[in-house]
Amino acid sequence: MLGSRKAVYFLGGIVVSVFSLTFSLPAMLTGAEYVSNSGCKCHMGKGCYEGEEYKERLHSNTWEKRLKGTPDAENPDCLKCHATAYGEKIAEAGKKYLPNVQCEACHGAGSEYKKVKENYEGKGKDAFKELLKKDPLMARKVQYDAGLIVAGINGPATVKEQCLKCHWETKDDKNKCPKTDKVMDYKDYFKKDDHRDNDEIDDVIKKMSPEDKKKWAALLPKDEILNTPLKPKKKE
Ligand code: HEC
Ligand code: HEC
Ligand code: HEC
Known part of the structure; x- marks a missing residue:
């Protein structure tokens, strides 16, 4: 080989x-632009290892569980770690960040x-x-x-x-x-x-x-x- x-x-x-x-x-x-987890859908479906595992992790809830509904929901000081792509180019128009630590935060x-x-x-x-x-x-x-x-x-x-x-x-x-x-x-x-x-x-x-x-x-x-x-x- x-x-x-x-x-x-x-x-x-x-x-x-x-x-x-x-x-x-x-x-x-x-x-490249950020396409969010829905853009990584090959990995997110049932039976796909990475996606299945991810859903069980705290990373999939860092915004949902910690910031959503609080006065800090849109606070840039929190979004830089509890969300993804804050201040970066996001494919979906009008989005300033993607909630939670998504695949693209690391990949x-x-x-x-x-x-x-x-x-x-x-x-x-x-x-x-x-x-x-x-x-x-x-x-x-x-x-x-x-x-x-x-x-x-x-x-x-x-x-x-x-x-x-x-x-x-x-x-x-x-x-x-x-x-x-x-x-x-x-x-x-x-x-x-x-x-x-x-x-x-x-x-x-x-x-x-x-x-x-x-x-x-x-x-x-x-x-x-x-x-x-x-x-x-x-x-x-
Ligand atoms: C974009 C920011 C970000 C990056 C990059 C990141 N994390 Fe996290 N991580 C978080 C946040 C925010 C939490 C807190 C989740 C919560 O408690 O709501 C967390 C939580 C965790 C937890 C859960 C801790 C627990 O108490 O169970 C583990 C494990 C973890 N991260 C590992 C890693 C590893 C390993 C890396 C690098 C490969 C990494 N993280 C990269 C933001 C990040
Ligand atoms: C430098 C990155 C970073 C910033 C900035 C940040 N967080 Fe976090 N936050 C984390 C990580 C990482 C954890 C999880 C730590 C661990 O489990 O080891 C966490 C945990 C938490 C928790 C859970 C604490 C607990 O009791 O376990 C809350 C609530 C939280 N953050 C809210 C916020 C808010 C609100 C802001 C903005 C004011 C903020 N965070 C800013 C990275 C960050
Ligand atoms: C907190 C950071 C972080 C997040 C979030 C994350 N990954 Fe990873 N990923 C890693 C690291 C670190 C590795 C290990 C490096 C390697 O082996 O390539 C890895 C490895 C992988 C691999 C290679 C696996 C293999 O078998 O070699 C795939 C595929 C992957 N991730 C997909 C995803 C998908 C899809 C998501 C979202 C559902 C995701 N990752 C979310 C950090 C992350």
């Missing part, structure tokens, strides 16, 4: 695109990726699915190029730094919620929030040679937690 000359040739192109992504925000590069604005999924290279709605099967790493590159943040590795931050946009590790952090003194224990919180599943990309990564892994380093999980092998959980 990988390790062939074709793969090595292809890797040359990756280095260039990853290099440019590291220095600017994907959304700025792609002009980046989804409009360009949505286009890819619906009609990859103008070849219709199954084309991306087919690419995922045939060449999962290329599919991942396509996701990156569309501005998607997978594992926080194509953004300027690690996953932990992403969490720290809204969480904090000490009580006297300046970037902290005025309503609670709870602090984040990263490993523990990550475990609670982990919604990874085993997919084709993970299988390809597992079988890669150390040399190929080195070449793909910028696209592969480098986070201390994400470096550990995936433990696929059963779909319910």
Whole structure:
């Protein structure tokens, strides 16, 4: 599979695109807009692991349960952590924010990726699915190029730094919620929030040679937690 000359040739192109992504925000590069969880509907349906898990998480209620109906419902000081895309480009006209911590709060604005999924290279709605099967790493590159943040590795931050946009590790952090003194224990919180599943990309990564892994380093999980092998959980 990988390790062939074709793969090595292809890797040359990756280095260039990853290099440019590291220095600017994907959304700025792609002009992507936030499409909200309803725009991520492939993942939200019944039987889809990430969506099902998400609905059980506090992240899916951070505005609904904490701000809705209170004097702070539209307070920018709260929305920056309890909502998504405050002050960013949102696809639906007239929206200033998306309630709760939605998929795109961590995975980046989804409009360009949505286009890819619906009609990859103008070849219709199954084309991306087919690419995922045939060449999962290329599919991942396509996701990156569309501005998607997978594992926080194509953004300027690690996953932990992403969490720290809204969480904090000490009580006297300046970037902290005025309503609670709870602090984040990263490993523990990550475990609670982990919604990874085993997919084709993970299988390809597992079988890669150390040399190929080195070449793909910028696209592969480098986070201390994400470096550990995936433990696929059963779909319910
Ligand atoms: C820096 C990000 C941030 C800001 C700003 C922020 N929050 Fe929070 N808020 C959080 C996080 C994260 C938690 C959960 C902490 C945890 O469980 O570890 C939380 C928890 C809460 C809770 C639950 C507290 C409890 O008893 O458990 C309420 C209520 C709340 N926030 C309201 C607000 C309001 C109102 C504002 C604006 C005045 C606000 N937050 C601003 C991040 C933030
Ligand atoms: C609080 C941040 C956060 C939110 C919210 C979030 N994710 Fe994730 N997501 C992550 C992290 C961190 C990972 C792990 C990195 C990885 O393995 O790629 C991940 C991984 C994934 C993966 C890869 C899973 C795999 O099997 O490799 C998918 C797909 C995904 N998320 C979809 C979603 C969807 C859909 C939503 C909304 C319903 C969502 N995520 C909400 C942070 C988040
Ligand atoms: C956009 C802001 C935002 C980001 C980014 C974010 N969180 Fe949160 N998170 C919150 C808020 C707000 C709450 C509080 C939910 C509540 O109590 O209403 C929360 C709650 C949680 C909780 C529940 C805590 C509990 O008491 O059970 C976990 C776990 C968590 N976050 C993990 C993470 C992890 C891991 C990341 C990074 C991958 C992350 N969060 C990124 C805003 C965020």
